[in-house]
Amino acid sequence: MPPRPAPIYLDHAATTPVRGEVLEAMLPYFGAKFGNPSSTHRFGREARAAFDEARERIAECLGAHADEIVFTSGGTESDNLAILGPWRVRRGEGRDVVVTTPTEHKAVLEVAHHVAAIGGTERLLDVDAQGRVRDESLDAALDARVAVVSVMWINNETGVVQDIPAIAERARAAGAIVHTDAVQAFGKLAIDVRALPVDLLALSGHKIGGPKGIGALYVRRGTPLTPLLHGGSQDRGRRPGTENVAAAIGLAVAAERAVAEREDEWARLEAMRDALQSTILAQVPDAVVHGLGAPRAPHILNLSVPGTDSESLLMALDLAGICASGGSACQSGSVGASHVLAAMGVPRDLASGALRLSLGALTTDACIARVADVFPALVAKARRLAGAAH
Amino acid sequence: MSRGRVLVAMSGGVDSSVAAALLHADGYEVIGATMKLTCGDELQTDRPCCSLDSVNDARRVCETLGVPHYVLDLASAFSRDVVRDFAEEYARGRTPIPCVRCNTFTKFRDLARKAAALDCDHIATGHYAQVVDGTLHRGLDPAKDQSYFLWGLAREVVARLILPVGGRTKTETRAAAHALGLRVVAEKAESMDICFVPDGDHVAVVRRELGDDAPSLQRGPFVDVHGTVLGEHEGHARFTIGQRRGLPGGFREPMFVIAIDPARRAVVLGPRDALLGRGVIARGMNWLVAAPPRAGDTVLVQHRHRATPVEATVVRADADTLEVALGAPLTAIAPGQSLVCYDGTRVVGGGVIERGLATASVPRSLPILAA
Numbered sequence: 134m135p136p137r138p139a140p141i142y143l144d145h146a147a148t149t150p151v152r153g154e155v156l157e158a159m160l161p162y163f164g165a166k167f168g169n170p171s172s173t174h175r176f177g178r179e180a181r182a183a184f185d186e187a188r189e190r191i192a193e194c195l196g197a198h199a200d201e202i203v204f205t206s207g208g209t210e211s212d213n214l215a216i217l218g219p220w221r222v223r224r225g226e227g228r229d230v231v232v233t234t235p236t237e238h239k240a241v242l243e244v245a246h247h248v249a250a251i252g253g254t255e256r257l258l259d260v261d262a263q264g265r266v267r268d269e270s271l272d273a274a275l276d277a278r279v280a281v282v283s284v285m286w287i288n289n290e291t292g293v294v295q296d297i298p299a300i301a302e303r304a305r306a307a308g309a310i311v312h313t314d315a316v317q318a319f320g321k322l323a324i325d326v327r328a329l330p331v332d333l334l335a336l337s338g339h340k341i342g343g344p345k346g347i348g349a350l351y352v353r354r355g356t357p358l359t360p361l362l363h364g365g366s367q368d369r370g371r372r373p374g375t376e377n378v379a380a381a382i383g384l385a386v387a388a389e390r391a392v393a394e395r396e397d398e399w400a401r402l403e404a405m406r407d408a409l410q411s412t413i414l415a416q417v418p419d420a421v422v423h424g425l426g427a428p429r430a431p432h433i434l435n436l437s438v439p440g441t442d443s444e445s446l447l448m449a450l451d452l453a454g455i456c457a458s459g460g461s462a463c464q465s466g467s468v469g470a471s472h473v474l475a476a477m478g479v480p481r482d483l484a485s486g487a488l489r490l491s492l493g494a495l496t497t498d499a500c501i502a503r504v505a506d507v508f509p510a511l512v513a514k515a516r517r518l519a520g521a522a523h
Numbered sequence: 524m525s526r527g528r529v530l531v532a533m534s535g536g537v538d539s540s541v542a543a544a545l546l547h548a549d550g551y552e553v554i555g556a557t558m559k560l561t562c563g564d565e566l567q568t569d570r571p572c573c574s575l576d577s578v579n580d581a582r583r584v585c586e587t588l589g590v591p592h593y594v595l596d597l598a599s600a601f602s603r604d605v606v607r608d609f610a611e612e613y614a615r616g617r618t619p620i621p622c623v624r625c626n627t628f629t630k631f632r633d634l635a636r637k638a639a640a641l642d643c644d645h646i647a648t649g650h651y652a653q654v655v656d657g658t659l660h661r662g663l664d665p666a667k668d669q670s671y672f673l674w675g676l677a678r679e680v681v682a683r684l685i686l687p688v689g690g691r692t693k694t695e696t697r698a699a700a701h702a703l704g705l706r707v708v709a710e711k712a713e714s715m716d717i718c719f720v721p722d723g724d725h726v727a728v729v730r731r732e733l734g735d736d737a738p739s740l741q742r743g744p745f746v747d748v749h750g751t752v753l754g755e756h757e758g759h760a761r762f763t764i765g766q767r768r769g770l771p772g773g774f775r776e777p778m779f780v781i782a783i784d785p786a787r788r789a790v791v792l793g794p795r796d797a798l799l800g801r802g803v804i805a806r807g808m809n810w811l812v813a814a815p816p817r818a819g820d821t822v823l824v825q826h827r828h829r830a831t832p833v834e835a836t837v838v839r840a841d842a843d844t845l846e847v848a849l850g851a852p853l854t855a856i857a858p859g860q861s862l863v864c865y866d867g868t869r870v871v872g873g874g875v876i877e878r879g880l881a882t883a884s885v886p887r888s889l890p891i892l893a894a
Binding site for chain 2: 448451514515520521
């Protein structure tokens with residue numbers, strides 16, 4: 134068999150490699166600086182100092198106060214805490230409604246479903262063909278019963294950007310607590326909570342060159358919040374459990390680097406995404422790019438090729454060494470149709486063929502050129518594959 | 524140096540896992556594929572195959588081998604070609620074998636096409652049967668032989684087929700699993716049930732597919748061959764030819780289901796002798812040899828899984844139909860089961876039993892007719 138070419142990683146929206154400087158910053162805390170921040174002795178103090186500093190550095194990246202940062206295990210926990218935390222307080226005040234969109238990550242959508250299942254109310258906003266919230270739908274959903282409004286800033290499947298400042302402004306005016314899942318937005322958009330009318334904002338380490346298993350939730354001072362977990366008094370009781378010191382430091386370093394490189398990286402990724410998109414559309418003219426026409430983050434290209442399905446495309450790509458994602462991957466490893474595209478009104482046969490190529494640190498012009506080069510052949514193969522069982 | 528790319532259909536069980544590992548060890552470029560055959564996102568978790576655990580086991584085996592593993596969603600085609608047909612066959616008063624249709628349509632048509640689209644030179648499974656010089660033969664282990672279920676393959680698929688465990692006994696396969704380090708699957712229980720029929724309750728599948736008001740699930744009479752009503756049953760889909768369980772009692776000799784008449788929703792009962800047939804007509808024939816048998820030829824035929832094959836004379840053979848006269852009577856020839864023809868251990872072809880014949884016809888090409 135011919136030697137396989139080096140794999141091309143186009144799945145940065147799924148996860149990213151840990152940056153070298155992040156790993157280096159973390160290593161001492163797996164070794165000599167192993168202390169528990171809650172200990173009063175020198176080992177504890179050393180860990181505490183590093184952990185506090187990490188919190189300050191992340192706060193700095195967001196324009197927040199250090200005490201407004203809660204460390205979590207990642208985006209999913211941040212989203213859960215951001216919605217359930219305030220909702221549990223406010224449901225006792227006659228506000229039992231969670232408002233969100235049908236295009237959210239499951240870490241939000243399933244929490245809204247859970248709220249509905251335990252006696253609260255879930256309201257899903259209408260979105261347009263690009264997945265953006267319709268103004269009139271938001272207005273109609275906002276009333277005195279709304280506890281929390283949660284809208285994702287950059288969609289993880291399509292890259293479409295919601296107008297969070299405007300949505301948050303209106304939601305707040307209606308008395309809602311506002312959360313945004315900024316897991317994909319952090320490091321892509323300028324975020325300054327001093328000017329942004331949100332109360333909570335979730336981010337995740339491994340999407341920005343940090344380690345897996347760490348995330349943060351920005352919680353504006355004064356936001357009512359009950360913890361998800363019960364235990365010690367760590368993080369003011371908002372998140373008990375011995376702190377993940379090394380990962381918190383890793384998150385801080387990754388966040389700082391992402392913010393520092395943000396504008397240059399946006400331009401670099403956008404140029405490559407546009408090149409990839411235009412080449413694919415030139416070679417496969419019936420391909421449909423999802424979210425086209427809406428403001429989009431530069432690192433995600435989501436498209437469907439009629440006559441293929443995600444499963445077939447991903448297999449063809451994988452065997453050619455190109456690593457990408459389809460719709461929402463289900464537990465079994467088979468690829469289901471995307472709920473995001475369904476909510477955007479994309480027909481099912483097209484939605485079930487969605488392919489997400491997401492660019493990032495590992496992406497170079499050469500990667501893009503090679504993918505563009507082999508894409509038509511892979512589409513042909515995927516079409517044969519998809520046609521095999523119909 | 525690779526001996527070619529092979530797609531291995533992996534259920535997560537020991538046989539297909541060993542098949543993949545043996546091919547990998549033999550220098551093939553292995554791609555593991557697990558078919559998702561049930562609908563819905565949540566796969567059943569407590570079944571020996573077709574469950575999430577099975578997918579995970581197949582994936583673990585592929586991870587151990589360092590080969591790619593994919594889950595292929597064939598649920599809608601499987602539902603149409605296998606599950607729906609299964610229910611409809613019961614509604615027609617017949618006794619289907621879904622494994623035959625799964626092999627014919629799902630594994631060795633749909634999956635084989637996917638293998639071809641992935642530039643695979645071969646397709647492999649963990650079946651206990653053997654491919655010898657491009658022809659299909661019984662598995663070496665008579666207790667495990669699955670060739671009866673494989674008659675529906677296209678000949679060009681057999682040409683690409685590798686059955687790595689078909690020349691082994693089950694004990695040897697388990698030993699190979701241990702030797703190959705496949706501890707996850709080495710001692711897994713056998714899957715004996717039909718994968719989509721929970722707890723062996725095929726009536727539940729008929730109900731789900733055809734509805735509570737399906738005629739085959741409504742009350743009907745037990746009758747004897749003369750039409751005398753002997754009792755009442757709760758739906759003829761619950762019965763199969765040769766069945767004794769669930770019949771009314773009080774007869775002088777043991778009674779069996781000898782026929783099902785869906786038009787009258789009647790289940791016909793008779794004594795053991797009435798089950799004997801001396802001829803069989805099968806339809807939907809598929810031949811795995813270049814020169815199928817002709818009228819007057821002698822073949823070995825098998826009318827049930829695990830039944831002993833008997834000699835038979837071909838009465839009539841055309842593109843679709845085979846009629847044979849049996850050298851010795853067979854019991855409980857059930858429409859819907861397979862009639863598989865063998866030449867020694869070689870699978871010559873097969874079809875679906877249309878009906879058994881109480882008396883054998885005389886082959887047309889014999890001199891007595893030609894005269």
